[in-house]
Amino acid sequence: MNPEHLPQLQQLMMVLAAMVLFSSFVLLEQARLTAAIHAFAWQGVLVAMVTVIVAAGGAQTHLFFSAALTLVLKALLIPWMLHRLVRRLELDRHSEPLRRPALVIMAALALVIFSYWLVLPIVQQELIFTRNIVAVSLAVVLIGLLMMVIRTQAVAQVLGFMSMENGLFLAAVSATGGMPLMVELGVAFDVLVAAVLFGVFFFQIRASIDSLDVDRMNRLTERVDGE
Amino acid sequence: MSLAAWGLALSQALLYVALAPLLAGWIRKVKARLQNRRGAPVWQPYRDIYKLFGKEARMAHTASLLFRAAPYVVFTATWLAAAAVPLVATGLPTAAIADVIVVAGLLALARFFLALAGMDVGTAFGGMGASREMLVSALAEPAMLMAVFTLAMTAHSTNLDSVVIYQLAGTGMLRPSYLFALAGLVLVAIAETGRIPVDNPSTHLELTMIHEAMILEYSGRHLALMEWAAQLKLLLYGALLANVFLPWGIARDTGAVALGLGLTTVIAKLALLGAALAVSEAVLAKMRVFRVPAFLNLALLLALLGLLSHVILEVGA
Numbered sequence: 251m252n253p254e255h256l257p258q259l260q261q262l263m264m265v266l267a268a269m270v271l272f273s274s275f276v277l278l279e280q281a282r283l284t285a286a287i288h289a290f291a292w293q294g295v296l297v298a299m300v301t302v303i304v305a306a307g308g309a310q311t312h313l314f315f316s317a318a319l320t321l322v323l324k325a326l327l328i329p330w331m332l333h334r335l336v337r338r339l340e341l342d343r344h345s346e347p348l349r350r351p352a353l354v355i356m357a358a359l360a361l362v363i364f365s366y367w368l369v370l371p372i373v374q375q376e377l378i379f380t381r382n383i384v385a386v387s388l389a390v391v392l393i394g395l396l397m398m399v400i401r402t403q404a405v406a407q408v409l410g411f412m413s414m415e416n417g418l419f420l421a422a423v424s425a426t427g428g429m430p431l432m433v434e435l436g437v438a439f440d441v442l443v444a445a446v447l448f449g450v451f452f453f454q455i456r457a458s459i460d461s462l463d464v465d466r467m468n469r470l471t472e473r474v475d476g477e
Numbered sequence: 478m479s480l481a482a483w484g485l486a487l488s489q490a491l492l493y494v495a496l497a498p499l500l501a502g503w504i505r506k507v508k509a510r511l512q513n514r515r516g517a518p519v520w521q522p523y524r525d526i527y528k529l530f531g532k533e534a535r536m537a538h539t540a541s542l543l544f545r546a547a548p549y550v551v552f553t554a555t556w557l558a559a560a561a562v563p564l565v566a567t568g569l570p571t572a573a574i575a576d577v578i579v580v581a582g583l584l585a586l587a588r589f590f591l592a593l594a595g596m597d598v599g600t601a602f603g604g605m606g607a608s609r610e611m612l613v614s615a616l617a618e619p620a621m622l623m624a625v626f627t628l629a630m631t632a633h634s635t636n637l638d639s640v641v642i643y644q645l646a647g648t649g650m651l652r653p654s655y656l657f658a659l660a661g662l663v664l665v666a667i668a669e670t671g672r673i674p675v676d677n678p679s680t681h682l683e684l685t686m687i688h689e690a691m692i693l694e695y696s697g698r699h700l701a702l703m704e705w706a707a708q709l710k711l712l713l714y715g716a717l718l719a720n721v722f723l724p725w726g727i728a729r730d731t732g733a734v735a736l737g738l739g740l741t742t743v744i745a746k747l748a749l750l751g752a753a754l755a756v757s758e759a760v761l762a763k764m765r766v767f768r769v770p771a772f773l774n775l776a777l778l779l780a781l782l783g784l785l786s787h788v789i790l791e792v793g794a
Contacts (some may be wrong), residue, residue: 261651268653268786275778351771355778359785366789382790 294324390417534697547594595691606690623780657783
C-alpha cells in the first residue's frame with residue numbers, strides 16, 4: 251500500500267467507477283445492436299482500468315492478471331464474437347428504440363438510488379478505500395437486469411447479462427480486492443463459454459421462430475395434432 | 478473602495494456587452510475557415526449591429542405595445558443575468574445577486590418575452606418558433622439547474638461567486654460529479670443558445686428554425702437588440718462553463734495585474750470554447766426537432782448522474 255499515491259488513485263477510481271455507471275446507461279439506451287456492443291466493450295475497458303488501479307493501490311499483483319483477462323475477454327474477444335454473430339444473423343442494421351426511453355431512464359436512476367440505500371450500512375463499516383464503489387457496481391448489476399427485462403431482442407438481453415457480470419466483477423474487485431485467481435479464471439471462461447453457447451442458441455431460436463424477438467416465444471403453443 | 482468596486486462591477490457588465498459580438502464573430506470565423514471559406518472578419522457582428530441601429534424599425538400593423546417593448550426587456554434581462562456571472566473578477570458587489578436561481582429566472586424572463594413577441598404579430602412562423610423554444614427550454618431548464626446544483630452541493634452554496642471561490646480554494650480534486658455536470662451543462666448550453674445540433678443560428682430555412690423564427694418580424698434597432706441579446710446569452714453560457722468549471726486565472730482582488738491576468742485568461746478560455754463549438758458545429762448535423770427531447774434527456778441524465786455520483790462516491794469519501 252502506498253499511501254502517498256492513494257488520494258489520486260482514489261479520485262481516478264471514483265471517476266472510472268462513475269463512468270462505468272454511465273456506460274451502463276448508454277448500453278441501456280442504445281437502439282442499434284452494434285452500438286450497444288461497442289458500449290459493452292467500453293464498459294469492459296473501464297472495468298479493466300478500475301482493476302488495474304486497485305492492483306496498483308493494493309498489494310494484490312494477481313489483479314493485474316485478472317485486469318488483463320478482463321480486457322482481453324470482455325473488451326475484445328466477446329464483443330468481437332458478438333459482432334461476428336450479429337453480422338452473420340444480418341442484424342447489424344437492426345434498430346429497436348426503447349418504447350418509453352424517459353421512463354426506462356427514470357427506472358434505472360431509481361435503481362441507482364435503491365442500490366445506494368442498500369449499500370449504506372456496508373459503507374458505514376469502515377472498509378478499504380474502494381467501499382463507495384460497491385453501490386455503483388450493485389447499480390450496474392441491477393441495470394443489467396433491467397435491460398434483460400425491457401429488451402425483447404435476444405442479443406440485447408445477452409448484453410444485459412454480460413454487463414451484470416461486469417457489475418459483479420467490479421463489486422468483487424472493489425469490495426474485497428478481487429476473488430482468488432482460480433475463481434476468476436473459472437468465471438471468465440464461464441462467460442466465454444456462455445457467449446459461445448448464446449451464439450448457438452441465437453441460431454436455434456432464429457431457425458425455430460424466424461426472429462430473435464424472444465417475446466414471440468410466449469406465443470408458441472404445443473399443437474396436438476391427431477394421433 | 479466600495480465605489481471602485483461598483484465601478485469594476487459596472488465595467489465588467491459593460492465588458493459583457495462589448496465582448497458578446499466578438500465571440501459570435503470569432504465562432505463564425507473559425508467555422509468558415511473549417512469549411513474552407515475565408516469568412517467575414519471577426520468584427521462583422523459589430524458592423525451588423527451598427528448598421529441595424531441606423532435603419533428604420535418597421536412594424537407589422539397587428540403589432541402591439543408588447544412587440545415594441547420585448548427587445549428592450551429581452552436585452553435588459555439577459556444583460557442582468559450576464560452581469561451576475563463572474564467574468565474577470567470575483568468578489569464584486571454584483572456577487573450578491575450572482576445566484577444560479579436568479580440567473581435562471583432572468584433568462585426565463587427573457588425567453589418568456591421572446592416567445593410572446595414571436596406570437597404577437599400572429600404569423601405562423603412566430604408561433605411555431607415560440608412553441609418550439611418553449612419545448613426546448615422546458616426540457617433544458619431542469620437539466621441546467623440539476624447540473625449547477627451538483628456544483629452547489631459541493632460548494633454548499635448556490636451563489637456562483639462562492640462556487641468559483643470554493644473551486645479556486647480546492648486542491649484540484651478530480652471529481653466524477655463535476656465531469657457529469659460539465660457534460661450536462663455543455664449540452665444545455667448548446668440547446669439554450671440555439672446552436673447546431675439543436676438549432677441553426679445562420680439558417681432562414683422556414684421549417685427548421687427556432688430562434689430565427691421568433692425574431693423574423695423584427696427590423697432595425699429592435700432586431701439589433703434581439704441579436705445582441707442572443708450573443709450575450711452565448712457569452713453568458715461560455716463564461717459560466719469557463720469560470721465555474723475552470724476558474725483558474727480569474728482575478729481575486731482588484732489589483733491591475735490580477736485584473737489584466739483575469740481578462741487575458743478569460744478571453745483565452747472563451748476563444749478555446751468558441752473554437753471547440755465551431756469544430757463541433759462543423760462536424761455535426763442539425764437533428765430533427767423531435768430528436769431534441771432525447772438530446773435534452775441525455776443532458777438531464779448526465780446532470781442527475783452528477784448529483785448521484787456526488788452523493789454516492791464523494792460524500793462518504
